[in-house]
Amino acid sequence: MTPAEPPRMRGRRSAGRRAAVPPARRSSARRASRPAAAAPRKATAPRRPAPRRPARHALQLPLHHRLGVSLAVIALVCGFSIVPTDAALAATVIGPEATTQAPGAPASSPVQHLLVDATIGAPVVDRDTLGATDSIQSLSRIGTNESWAELVLMFGGWKTTKANVDYMLRWMRQENGPPDWWNRNNPLNNGYGSGGGAGLGSYPDLVTAAKYCAENLQRGYPAVVAGLVDGTNADVTAAAIWASPWASSHYGYGSRWSTSPVPIVTAPASAWGN
Numbered sequence: 001m002t003p004a005e006p007p008r009m010r011g012r013r014s015a016g017r018r019a020a021v022p023p024a025r026r027s028s029a030r031r032a033s034r035p036a037a038a039a040p041r042k043a044t045a046p047r048r049p050a051p052r053r054p055a056r057h058a059l060q061l062p063l064h065h066r067l068g069v070s071l072a073v074i075a076l077v078c079g080f081s082i083v084p085t086d087a088a089l090a091a092t093v094i095g096p097e098a099t100t101q102a103p104g105a106p107a108s109s110p111v112q113h114l115l116v117d118a119t120i121g122a123p124v125v126d127r128d129t130l131g132a133t134d135s136i137q138s139l140s141r142i143g144t145n146e147s148w149a150e151l152v153l154m155f156g157g158w159k160t161t162k163a164n165v166d167y168m169l170r171w172m173r174q175e176n177g178p179p180d181w182w183n184r185n186n187p188l189n190n191g192y193g194s195g196g197g198a199g200l201g202s203y204p205d206l207v208t209a210a211k212y213c214a215e216n217l218q219r220g221y222p223a224v225v226a227g228l229v230d231g232t233n234a235d236v237t238a239a240a241i242w243a244s245p246w247a248s249s250h251y252g253y254g255s256r257w258s259t260s261p262v263p264i265v266t267a268p269a270s271a272w273g274n
Helices: 007-020 023-033 063-082 086-093 136-142 145-156 162-175 206-220 222-230 234-242 250-254
Strands: none
Touching: 136 145, 136 206, 145 162, 145 206, 145 222, 162 222, 162 234, 206 222, 222 234, 234 250
């Protein structure tokens, strides 16, 4: 009879055998060793796997991220709150009538109205007296008989109205014809300052002639000056020169005085001293 092996040796071999058998075989062997069930179990529907919830730490964002999200939400809400409504837009396009108030007046003060008496009429504006005064250089550069007439009026301090210019042009036509109105640089045959008492003298240029003509009228022709000061009626001023001693013929007291338009003619630049 062989003596029994020590327990330590059996335990090591059993452990070795268990280690040598794969886990799958051990589980199947265990199931085979279990007694069979008395009756088969009723089949049940497989359970659906429960949805996985995100880990709690994934929802906990850093503090600065949470502040940024909060500020973005606040800005979005404020943006929607300041968008004007249709009624507000209509009020800005079609608003109530604006009233003008005096500076410094309180907002609740009533609108001020100015009442004007119906009997007060608007002042009459004389449009013939409106306009810019040309200089001597500009009139000399233009160089026409009309420019010389305006130059005489400028030296005399009279209005350059249409009536005054028409009177001067008609007067110049009676003394020298339009084609050579600058003859001897003395368009009106003025004897004052020209060296010819009978009006046959001459001037160095047309600017000098205009200056002496204005001075001679101011010296001894008050009726002519009065007509030029008024400046509204060329016929009245013409009647004043007819009655004066300027021309011995007195222009036939108007019988040889034409009121037709005078052609505008340019004098040579040398006549103007240019």
